Amino acid sequence: MVSAAPFIAVDWGTTNRRAYRIENGEVVATERDDRGILAVPAGGFPALVAELRARFDGLPVVMAGMVGSNRGWHDAGYIACPATIEALAAGVVTPEEGVSIVPGVCVDTKSRADVMRGEEVQLLGAVAAGLAPADALLCQPGTHNKWAVMKHGAIADFTTAMTGEMFALLKAHALIGSEMAGEVDAGDDFRQGVEACADADLLAALFGVRAASVLGHRAPGAAAAYVSGLLIGSDCRARITQPGQQVHLLADGLLADLYSAAITIAGGQAVVVDSKASFVAGITRIRNLLP
Structure with missing residues (x-):
């Protein structure tokens, strides 16, 4: 009531x-x-x-x-x-x-x-x-991204990933930061990053952003979306443990678009949930x- x-x-x-x-x-x-x-x-x-x-x-x-x-x-x-x-x-x-x-x-x-x-x-x-089942995997993207395992309506366990903060730190302080120009969206560059992190050493892949720029392999302005794909893709792949796994995503706007794309590429199924509601x-x- x-x-x-x-x-x-x-x-x-x-x-x-x-x-x-x-x-x-x-x-x-x-x-x-x-x-x-x-x-x-x-x-x-x-x-x-x-x-x-x-x-x-x-x-x-x-x-x-x-x-x-x-x-x-x-x-x-x-x-x-x-x-x-x-x-x-x-x-x-x-x-x-x-x-x-x-x-x-x-x-x-x-x-x-x-x-x-x-x-x-x-x-x-x-x-x-009733926006998500009592037994489900929930994801709440943000600076410190939360992945929560719900069982019988309770938060049984959860993991925090510093995905958003890591992106900000790399852009502001890392060698590759100067390459991370351009807008981030769920387009081809982002999706390439999600695909690339499947079999890559994440730390080596991040340095590869610098190398790709120096050698002319990536267009100017594309690196920010690619790095976002690497980080969000790595985050999602670590949590999705079986094909078709459903993830209830408490997000809207750009974050909902990015995580929905990454979850799908990683083999899961994203269900967007109204976070304000x-x-x-x-x-x-x-x-x-x-x-």
Whole structure:
């Protein structure tokens, strides 16, 4: 059952903040700004939240994302896998009356550690809304790409790949960065990169971008898309373990196009899921479970 009581949902990340007024499970108003946690001065969170609530009639607020990290307002901790939406709701912290912060999710074993904060609401929300099956492989592309294995509606396990950040680092600081001009799209150059990473040593293939440019093997402006294909293709090939494997992709726009193409070339089947609808469903379900 969807609660009729209105509330404010906030996805508060590192560089951006999105706020939604939700009534009857539907978004009726939205705000977005660049007041991510890195833009908030020391001690500045209470005032920013108070201002936000004032603009939304003083409604209660449920927040997810980096606002609950050790660099945010209040460290909300992590729920260990397997993590359910009920466990997230039970782990919510309340820094002040009317304000709730959702915890993140972690993998914490002797052999491996991983964390997510914010993505868990979308992943669990996708299942809660029926946008993805209770048992599925979900992918949420981004700077730190998340691959989540869902079992019985819970996040059973997940892996974070630094795909987007690696592209940015290579472009800004690597020898091949000067070659990485031009736009990235899901065209031929990107697809060539995805194909090339199938049998290639990734590190050697990356240096090959420089060599191809020097020897005139690749047209100027094509390298950025090719490198993107190498990185995203490598990421997808590492996760797709069987032909025809279905991947529910929480993305839109260019990222949806790039990952859909790479997943298909790697032998999988991409199913694009509405990430905003997933977040709204997840945060609403959490709100309904709160006291």
